[in-house]
Each structure stands twice: as C-alpha cells, then as structure tokens.
Amino acid sequence: MQTDTVLSAKYNIPVPRYTSYPTVPVWKDMPDSESWKAGILNQLKNDWQKGISLYIHLPFCESLCIYCGCTKRITTNHAVEEEYIRAVLAEWQLYLDLMPHPPIIRELHLGGGTPTFFSPGNLSRLIEGILAKATLHPAYSFSAEGHPNNSTRAHLDALYRLGFRRISYGVQDLNPEVQQLIHRIQPFENVQKATDEARSAGFSSVNFDLIYGLPAQDLDRLRYSIQQSLRLHPDRVAFYSYAHIPEVSCSQRLIDASLLPSPAQKLELYRHGRSLFMDAGYTDIGMDHFALPVDELYQAWQDGSLHRNFMGYTVQKSSILIGLGLSAISDTGHAFAQNTKSLREYYRTIASGEPAVRKGYFLKEEDKVFRKHILDIACKGHTTLDRAWETQLKEWTLPVLRSLEQDGLVRVDGNEVFLTAEGRPFLRHVCKAFDLHLLRTERARLVGNNFCGRPAYASTL
Ligand SMILES: C[S@@+](CC[C@H](N)C(=O)[O-])C[C@H]1O[C@@H](n2cnc3c(N)ncnc32)[C@H](O)[C@@H]1O
Ligand code: SF4
Numbered sequence: 221m222q223t224d225t226v227l228s229a230k231y232n233i234p235v236p237r238y239t240s241y242p243t244v245p246v247w248k249d250m251p252d253s254e255s256w257k258a259g260i261l262n263q264l265k266n267d268w269q270k271g272i273s274l275y276i277h278l279p280f281c282e283s284l285c286i287y288c289g290c291t292k293r294i295t296t297n298h299a300v301e302e303e304y305i306r307a308v309l310a311e312w313q314l315y316l317d318l319m320p321h322p323p324i325i326r327e328l329h330l331g332g333g334t335p336t337f338f339s340p341g342n343l344s345r346l347i348e349g350i351l352a353k354a355t356l357h358p359a360y361s362f363s364a365e366g367h368p369n370n371s372t373r374a375h376l377d378a379l380y381r382l383g384f385r386r387i388s389y390g391v392q393d394l395n396p397e398v399q400q401l402i403h404r405i406q407p408f409e410n411v412q413k414a415t416d417e418a419r420s421a422g423f424s425s426v427n428f429d430l431i432y433g434l435p436a437q438d439l440d441r442l443r444y445s446i447q448q449s450l451r452l453h454p455d456r457v458a459f460y461s462y463a464h465i466p467e468v469s470c471s472q473r474l475i476d477a478s479l480l481p482s483p484a485q486k487l488e489l490y491r492h493g494r495s496l497f498m499d500a501g502y503t504d505i506g507m508d509h510f511a512l513p514v515d516e517l518y519q520a521w522q523d524g525s526l527h528r529n530f531m532g533y534t535v536q537k538s539s540i541l542i543g544l545g546l547s548a549i550s551d552t553g554h555a556f557a558q559n560t561k562s563l564r565e566y567y568r569t570i571a572s573g574e575p576a577v578r579k580g581y582f583l584k585e586e587d588k589v590f591r592k593h594i595l596d597i598a599c600k601g602h603t604t605l606d607r608a609w610e611t612q613l614k615e616w617t618l619p620v621l622r623s624l625e626q627d628g629l630v631r632v633d634g635n636e637v638f639l640t641a642e643g644r645p646f647l648r649h650v651c652k653a654f655d656l657h658l659l660r661t662e663r664a665r666l667v668g669n670n671f672c673g674r675p676a677y678a679s680t681l
Contacts, residue, residue: 271360272324
C-alpha cells in the first residue's frame, strides 16, 4: 500500500472521464452522414419500444466562468435564443424524417452552457416542439441544468409544467475569495433561493455540482462550501475534480496556477469532501457522484442497474441517445457522433438539410468488449475478464491491473476484478486499464520518445 503523497504523484496524470469508449479524441472526421443515419434507423428498428434518450445542448451563458471546460458562447444578447431554437427544432425534424413512427422519448436532458439563459417562453416553445411529434415512455424522466443566478421561479414553473422533475445547479464553490478567482460570483442566498423555488415548484430531485481543486481552495474553504451546500439538502452531489487544461481552454490561462492545490493537497481535498458527504448520509456512486440512499441513482448502484453515458450516470437504459445542438454527442450503441462546435457551421449544415455531425466513430468488436469492462467498473465497481480476448488482456490490461493491485486500488481474483475502497478516488485510472486505444498511443509515444503529445480530454485524480 502506498502513501497518499506517492499515490497522488503517481496518478496525477490526465485520464478521461469515460463517458464514452472509445473516447472523443480517438474519433475521426465523419466521412458522410449516410452511414450515420443508417445506423440510427437500424438501431431504432431493433429497439423501438425501449425508447430513446435526448440530449439538447443550449450553449449560451451571460458571463464567463474562467475554469469552465464546457462548449459555450458568452453573450448578453438574448436575441440569439430564437435562431438557436429554430435550428434545434429543424435538426430534430431531420431525425424524425428518418423514423417510420413517432419516437418514444424515455429520457431528456437540457445541458449547456446555461439552459436557464433562455426565457421560460422559449424553453417551452423548444420542448413543446420536440414533444409534438413524439410519444412519452411510461417511465420518462426529464432533467435540466440551471445556473442559480438566473433560474427564476418562472423558469422552474415552465419546466415543471413540461414534465421536468430533476434540476441540477452549478454551485462549484461558495467562498467569496474563490468565486472572485474563478470569476463566478454567486452568493449562497442565490443557491438557497433557486433550491427552495425548485422544491416548491414540485421538483423531486435537486443536484449540486461542486468542484474541488480550484484556486485558493483549502480544507477550510472546501468544508465551508460543502457544509453550506448540505444545509440545502441536495438529493445528489456531483463532486468534480477541477480539470485544468489551459492548453485547450483559453480562459483557464487566466487562472494563476500557483494558487492551485498540489496533487497531494487535491487528494486530501477529495478525501475530506468524501468524508463530509458520508457523515451527512450520502454514499459515493461510481465516479464523482454522491447520493442519498433514497435516490434512484443509489438504488441502481446497489442493484447493478446503473448506466453511464454522455450525460453522466443514469438509471435509464435506452439503447439510443440523440444529441441535438452545438457539440452534442449521439450514441447508437454501435457508433458515436458529435456535432460541430462552430455555431456558424451548425446553422449552415442544418439549413442545408443534413445532421450537423462532424466527428464520429463506428465501434469494432474489440471496442465493444472493452467498453463493457469500462462501464462495469464505472457503474458496478467490478468486471469479469473475458478470456476470449486473452491476447489483448495479457498484453495491455493485466500489466496495468497488476500495478493498480500493488497500490491497493483493485483486487484481482481469477477472472474477477474488484475496485477497492482505496481505489474509489482513482476509478478513472482503473477504467484506463481497459482503454486499449490510450494504452497503445502511450506506448507508441514512448517508443517514438515523444513526450509532448496533448492529453486526451482529461482531469487529474
Ligand atoms: C454546463 S455546466 C453547469 C450548468 C451551468 N452552466 C452552471 O454553470 O451552473 C456543467 C458542470 O461542469 C463542471 N465543470 C465545468 N468546467 C469544469 C472543469 N474545468 N473541471 C471540472 N468540472 C467542470 C461544473 O461543475 C459545471 O457545473
Ligand atoms: S460553468 Fe456554466 S455558466 Fe459558467 S461558463 Fe461554464 S457553462 Fe457557462
């Protein structure tokens, strides 16, 4: 067993969050959209009754939070809402045109950017337009992300009326000093008001996003943020490790790196946060998440039915995810596709009558087997090695697992691999043992003695 300092130093390397496998950096430019459209149709034919998941990316924000790694456009011009909604509804129509029957919607998530940038009236127009040509699954679940500074009672009432029951607020950190440094001024009273209003509007689940590893965060400040947040009793908390990638995110270059906690301090922050959540009755669910035992995420983690996709952890298991809007990702189970990140190109492509997919990946048999291992580890903390793939396992996965086992992060028992309690903070590193694409790339880099490649989308710890 290693000390915290050794572990945090050894594992302080960028690793993907595995909301997909293979991960986005492996995907290539889409040759044409015909094979993508055929894949969607094929999957829908097989699994019509299961229903689909929809993700809608609403990219606008009024103010820039400089730590932010999401795809967003900063503007105070709300005239942009109309054109964007028209384009998203036109994109949805392109998918509807492929389908022989109206789709059954099982899960719908509004992400961003800031969905509550849009007026309640425009959000209603968007969702009503989406639902007009679809039917709802009996177990449907709608959720949205909101910024506590601009989620009004009118937004919450409109979303509730449309069927939304889960809301997720970005809280990040509640210390004024940290908020100044990350350019996100958000007093506790705003979070309290948005949370109280969501509950009185009828929302049954409120999630908070918190980040550890931000500039000037120390144990006292983290404790303050968490204790203040817990006063509001969120049903779930996403406790993200701050991903500092200034070479990719320009705004992060404004962050004074000397104020960031060291890898060992970051691990200490995680451990401290985890113990505060556990003491308050929350349980850790897979990667980054904590939930109360009454929450369906906790129950799914317990009974092994938890699932993971681009929206994070979910209890819904529809076999197809369609992403609408800028940078949105779709997943048919056999292929992934991501929309363009250029607003101009998005509008132009949709107007020409084509889906705005820019990058994508069609999974090979090997990808499907190793994706299952990654999902099992991330959703159940356990996987069974598929010996039909012994050659790949011996060459790539087992050496990594042996090293993880020496560090006490996994236990390997014959064909069974178990994540240990010590391994929880390093879950994504355990997933990486099954990421043959990344392991091959790393070896090729070492052989070529080229250490300067840009990391895959990533975060430390
Ligand atoms: C689209 S944003 C949330 C919704 C809304 N825009 C807000 O800020 O309240 C999704 C979440 O990603 C997380 N996030 C963004 N950039 C991050 C980074 N560099 N490292 C870790 N988490 C990050 C934040 O916790 C954020 O709440
Ligand atoms: S954290 Fe949210 S509000 Fe801030 S820039 Fe990112 S998406 Fe926009």
